[in-house]
Amino acid sequence: MAFNLLSNITVDELRNSPKSKDMITVRNTDSIPTVFKTLSKNGILSVPVLNEQNRPIGLVDYVDIVNCVVQIINHTDLLGNDYYSFLEREDLFNHTYASYVTDLSQRNPFIPVVKGASLLEAITVMTKNQINRVPVIENNVNGEGAQIVNLITQSAILSYLGKNIEQLGKWSLKSIKDLGFKEKKVISIDFNKRALEAFELMANNKVNGIAVNDEKGHIIANISARDLKELLNETRVFENLYLSVGEFISKVRQQDYKAVNPSISCHMNDSLANIITRMVAANIHRVYIIDEERKPIGVISIHDILNIILENINNNVPPTNKPMQ
Incomplete structure (x- = not known):
């Protein structure tokens, strides 16, 4: 299908x-x-x-x-x-x-x-x-x-x-665990660090978004490269880079960074279809897999979703109909 x-x-x-x-x-x-x-x-x-x-x-x-x-x-x-x-x-x-x-x-x-x-x-x-x-x-x-x-x-x-x-x-109604998604290290930053350090982490790790954790290691937000678009003003364009990550998120999104958005996280027993639906509704590019203590144990990006869809297609379409690699 x-x-x-x-x-x-x-x-x-x-x-x-x-x-x-x-x-x-x-x-x-x-x-x-x-x-x-x-x-x-x-x-x-x-x-x-x-x-x-x-x-x-x-x-x-x-x-x-x-x-x-x-x-x-x-x-x-x-x-x-x-x-x-x-x-x-x-x-x-x-x-x-x-x-x-x-x-x-x-x-x-x-x-x-x-x-x-x-x-x-x-x-x-x-x-x-x-x-x-x-x-x-x-x-x-x-x-x-x-x-x-x-x-x-x-x-x-x-x-x-x-x-x-x-x-x-x-x-697609199967859980992400049954589909083969596994725990993996999540690139994250403490909410008290400077926003500039968050963007350095993205650059050094060649990713466009990282998790933001509180003092207990709980995920509370996501910060991404596209958040830079909120920095534009007439003067001192890069002033916000020197705010803490928490202050930066609060300022550019006009919301308290401590107000956790549930759409950015999921569990291993959530279905792929459910995750896709939530990501579309929230207009986000990744969700973080969390454990019972709300600590990040993995991440699912749009890349991961497209990869698993192609894998399913290649495993179920007759060889003559397979897309060229």
């Missing part, structure tokens, strides 16, 4: 993904503040980068910007006790360009599919290369080369799965 659900829809039909007429782009010569403002102003997590011939050379997202921020701070010895010395050097970002930041995180390579490809093909490319989004391209009729006409994101795919959850099949 999952095979039919994903192979019978093309990437052009997927909703919640930007189409060519709505496609926001930046130039390879645009500065990091310009890219940052483009992402924030348009409420998007990633943007294609075009060269002088208007051809795509890659993608930039908040994870790449996190890596850029961390690199500049560390390479210029700006990691002081306050943010004022850092703000005095914000000019550094004005001389750092989109062409440099493109896939700086090494998690955002430009690996496209062609217009008309099935969603199953896009998911296969996404999971094989461990990427968060897949550009859709077509050759320009005027001979100007390939152009981006769509951008398939993990969130759009998850939303589609959530709306068609019953078509995944009865296997």
Whole structure:
């Protein structure tokens, strides 16, 4: 059933993904503040980068910007006790360009599919290369080369799965434990640490989100690269990086970080279908598996969900119908 659900829809039909007429782009010569403002102003997590011939050379997202921020701070010895010395050097970002930041995180390579490809093909490319989004391209009729006409994101795919959850099949009603999900180390940070340290952890571990724990090691929140989009203001853009993680979350989300959102956690006996439904409703990219003491013992990302779906398809579709790897 999952095979039919994903192979019978093309990437052009997927909703919640930007189409060519709505496609926001930046130039390879645009500065990091310009890219940052483009992402924030348009409420998007990633943007294609075009060269002088208007051809795509890659993608930039908040994870790449996190890596850029961390690199500049560390390479210029700006990691002081306050943010004022850092703000005095914000000019550094004005001389750092989109062409440099493109896939700086090494998690955002430009690996496209062609217009008309099935969603199953896009998911296969996404999971094989461990990427968060897949550009859709077509050759320009005027001979100007390939152009981006769509951008398939993990969130759009998850939303589609959530709306068609019953078509995944009865296997999705199994618990995540029965489906083979196991306990694993969770990258986390204490809520009293500085927000900047949280983003350093993301950059060093090449992830786009980590758990936030209280003094007892209980998970109370999640902080991700996309939270950077809430930092934008007219002056002192990076001031919030020097807040504690707890203060940062409270400020950017306008809620008490101690008010635990139950949607960010699950248990081993929860079904995959239930987790997908909750993630779609809460618009989140990962949930943390917790034990009886509410301590994180694992994490499930959209990548993990797409991987288990492909595994189920490959195990149940006759060899002649298997998608190409």
